[in-house]
Amino acid sequence: MSFTFMSAAEAASLIKDGEILGLSGFTPAGTPKAVVSELAKIAEEKHARGEQFQVGIITGASTGDSCDGALTRAKAISFRAPYTTNTDFRKAVNNGEIRYTDIHLSQLAQRLRSGFLGHVSTAIIEACEITDDGRIYLTAGVGVTPTVARLADRIIVELNAAHSKNLIGMHDLYEMERPPYRRPIPIVRPSDRIGLPYIQVDPSKIVGVVEVNIPDEARGFHDSDPVTDKIGQNVAEFLAADMRRGVIPSTFLPLQSGVGNIANAVLSALGKDSSIPPFEMYTEVIQNSVIKLIKEGRIKFGSTCSLSVTNDCLQDIYDNMDFFRHKLILRPSEISNCPEVVRRIGVITMNTAIEADIYGNVNSTHICGTKMMNGIGGSGDFTRSAYISIFSCPSTAKGGCISSIVPMVSHQDHSEHSVNVIVTEQGVADLRGKSPMERAKTVIENCAHPDYKQLLWDYLKISTKGQTSHYLPAVLGMHQVFMEKGDMRLTNWADFVK
Ligand code: 0RQ
Numbered sequence: 001m002s003f004t005f006m007s008a009a010e011a012a013s014l015i016k017d018g019e020i021l022g023l024s025g026f027t028p029a030g031t032p033k034a035v036v037s038e039l040a041k042i043a044e045e046k047h048a049r050g051e052q053f054q055v056g057i058i059t060g061a062s063t064g065d066s067c068d069g070a071l072t073r074a075k076a077i078s079f080r081a082p083y084t085t086n087t088d089f090r091k092a093v094n095n096g097e098i099r100y101t102d103i104h105l106s107q108l109a110q111r112l113r114s115g116f117l118g119h120v121s122t123a124i125i126e127a128c129e130i131t132d133d134g135r136i137y138l139t140a141g142v143g144v145t146p147t148v149a150r151l152a153d154r155i156i157v158e159l160n161a162a163h164s165k166n167l168i169g170m171h172d173l174y175e176m177e178r179p180p181y182r183r184p185i186p187i188v189r190p191s192d193r194i195g196l197p198y199i200q201v202d203p204s205k206i207v208g209v210v211e212v213n214i215p216d217e218a219r220g221f222h223d224s225d226p227v228t229d230k231i232g233q234n235v236a237e238f239l240a241a242d243m244r245r246g247v248i249p250s251t252f253l254p255l256q257s258g259v260g261n262i263a264n265a266v267l268s269a270l271g272k273d274s275s276i277p278p279f280e281m282y283t284e285v286i287q288n289s290v291i292k293l294i295k296e297g298r299i300k301f302g303s304t305c306s307l308s309v310t311n312d313c314l315q316d317i318y319d320n321m322d323f324f325r326h327k328l329i330l331r332p333s334e335i336s337n338c339p340e341v342v343r344r345i346g347v348i349t350m351n352t353a354i355e356a357d358i359y360g361n362v363n364s365t366h367i368c369g370t371k372m373m374n375g376i377g378g379s380g381d382f383t384r385s386a387y388i389s390i391f392s393c394p395s396t397a398k399g400g401c402i403s404s405i406v407p408m409v410s411h412q413d414h415s416e417h418s419v420n421v422i423v424t425e426q427g428v429a430d431l432r433g434k435s436p437m438e439r440a441k442t443v444i445e446n447c448a449h450p451d452y453k454q455l456l457w458d459y460l461k462i463s464t465k466g467q468t469s470h471y472l473p474a475v476l477g478m479h480q481v482f483m484e485k486g487d488m489r490l491t492n493w494a495d496f497v498k
Contacts, residue, residue, distance in 0.1 A: 002132050003157075003209045008034035011156045011208045012042055015122055017053045018078075022112070022120035022148025023067065024127075026060035026306035026333060027085075027259070027285055028217040030141025032124040032158040033066040034210055043076035054078040058112065058120060060143015060305065060333050061105060061284075061377060062086065064217025072098070081117060082108055083375035085219070094371045102365060102372070105284065105305075106337035106381040109147040113178060123152035125199075128163040134203035138171055139163040140216060140314060141306030142332045146175045149199050154207040161213040164318035171197050171330045187341045190254050190282045190303040191329065215311045224265050227394045230425035231262055232269030235350065235390060238421065238428045240275045242388070248348070254282040256342070256382045257290075258351040259308065262392055264289040266350055271298040282347050284336050284378040286328070288313045294327050303329045305336035337381035349382035353391040355404045356422050356447070358440040358456060359468055360431045362391050362414040368479050369410030376413050384418045388432075395424035395449035401487040403452040405443060407459045408475040422447050436468040451489055462493050473498060 012035050015021065025031030039055070046053040054076055061083040062068070068086035071077050077089075079099035084090070093100045103111065111117055125145055129137040138145060139160060149155060174195030176182065186194050224232075242248045255270070257263040267289040270276055281290060281302040288309050293299040307314060307330070317324050335341070342349070353362045354373060364379050366372060383389040391414070393404045404424065416436070422429040427446035431439045444456045455478070463469035474496035481491040 002203070003130070003206055006208045006210060008210045008212065009038045009041075011035045011210050012038035014156070014207060015039060015055065018055070019121045020056035020058060020118050022123040022144065022152055023057065023059035023063065024123075024125040024138060024141070024143060024145040024148075025063060026141035026143035027062050027308040028064035028219065029306040029308050030126050030139045030143065030145075030216075031059065031063040031067055032126045033064060033214045033217065034158055034212045035124050035156055036067040037070050040070035040074035040076055043071070043074040047075060056080065056118065058108070058117060058144070058148065060108075060141060060145070062374070066217060083377040085374050090372060090374075100372065102375040104376060104380045105333045105378045106339060109144045109332065109334040110176065112144060112147050112151060120148050120151045121153050123148040123155045124158065125149060125155060126158045126160050126163075128160065128165050128167050130157055130159065130206070130209065132203060134201045134206065135198040136201060137165075137168050137198050138330070139167060140330075141308070142171060142173065142330050142336075143305060144333060146173050146199050146332050149201050150175070152205070155201060155205050157206055157209045159209055159211050161211070162215045164321070166318050166321035169197050169325060170328060173197070173199055173332060174335055175332065176334055185335065185338055185340055187335070188344065190280045190345065191301045193329070216314065218308065218310050218314070220310060222261050224261065224268070227425045228261050228265035229269070231392045231394070231423055232265035232267075234423050234425070234428050235266045235392060236269035236273040236276070238423070238430070239270065239348065240273050243276065248388075250277070252277050252279040253346045253348050253387055254280045256281070256283040256347050256349045258377065258379060259285050259287065260352055262352050263287060263350065266392065267293060271296065282342065282345060284333065291317065294324070301327055303331060303336060305331055305333045333378070337378040339381055339385040342382055342385040346387035347382060347385070348388045348390070349386040350390045350392065351379035351383060353393040353404065353422070355406050355409055356391060356393065356419070356443070357406050357409045358443045359436045360416040360419045360422065360439050360443065361409045361412050362419050363409040363411045364413045366411035368483060369476070380413060383414050386420070388420050389418055390421040390423060391419055392423040395426050395447060396451070400449070400451060401489070402482055403449060403478060403488050405448040405452065405456065406478050407456065408470065410476055410479050440469075455489070455491055458493055462497055471496070
């Protein structure tokens, strides 16, 4: 092979202060690990010598600790986009140490092409294979890789033997055109192929190839618990009922599901509901539960941006690729999350809320209105264009001291216009076709925890009547009481009424 092979440390030493790096991957799946770890060490050494060294990081979604964690601890990140889940990164962002731009994931590639986020000078791409003529075969996550590979001045490839070459052929890589007069994205069913199974780059742009053998830094899952199981069951029963009354066709519709334990529980419950026929997924992340259901024949096909599965599950896929090859497709985030396709094929979307308000507005990103949790991820891409959009969350957090159902969300990511259904372990609030006051009654009655129902009814009593009733001096009263006294249950509306 005609490329220059080098160590991860040598590759990292090519990167200069102030660069913007474009990384492959989506969630820890497909994210480069070795070069970024070495970059963190270089940053620490330079800082110890009193030298300035920081880079901008742009990638598909979250990464592993070797990227966001190590680089944050080394104080090596100046700005970053989009979604992340790393605890150290979260702390640094909320301390004002890193400029973090939260973006709808489907829009990131377009914003990069348009130059809204500056110039990506170096792309670091994890691959399972490269060829002399510049074909790069990706691994378990795609994200914005086709775009950063094309825009970057130079490319470093991490050739990772931990990923099987059996993956070749599973990707469908397509980059959207620039406006105006773009042609439609020609996907009418989740399994449609529209692109190439590899990224074609000018081989002279590949300045270094780093051979590694490092597994993905996959996140594990908690065991399911009665709350997540009940949420899953509530979602499954709601969708089965919609199918029985013909709102959802008898063939069912493609599903999207977010990350985390609730998403796993919802899919498990859907898999167990025999009244729901085998279905397809048009989604951004595929977790272990989807792979299990594909094996059981409950899921017919999965279109995704990443295989965000545990390493034993990933190995199972690699070992049984003849079975999985025609049941999975890996796409760039601008296609896996493309609102045009989501609207066309009628996706039922299922995402997680931090809190929802009685009128159906949803906060997916901020704790008490100020502290960033993870980011909006793809939840907005899917929700706004959904056939039916569902948000779920436990009715309380922090041992019951926080109600997830509040008078007004402390930060808004998804508005009442886009949110169709709210689900907690208490029940289901179907908001479709309802006025704000009808929505408030349904959300309080069906979704709020019993500890908070009366408090929320009492809030409505002190509210000024209108299309959307509120008492403005108290809209965030429950949040304020939590911050002052540590328990929203101690809220007394009389303290707010002037
Ligand atoms: O904190 O771990 O310290 O106890 O938030 O909450 O219930 O474990 O649920 O892991 O699924 O995360 C919305 C953050 C939920 C996630 C969010 C605290 C709670 C806990 C985590 P602890 P859970 P999850 C897919 C598409 C973004 C939007 C989306 C997320 C921690 O699902 O990032 O769906 N979504 N994108 O205690 C204070 C509240 C709280 C609260 C929960 N009201 N107030 N703390 N917590 N509710 C992603 C991609 O696109 C890739």
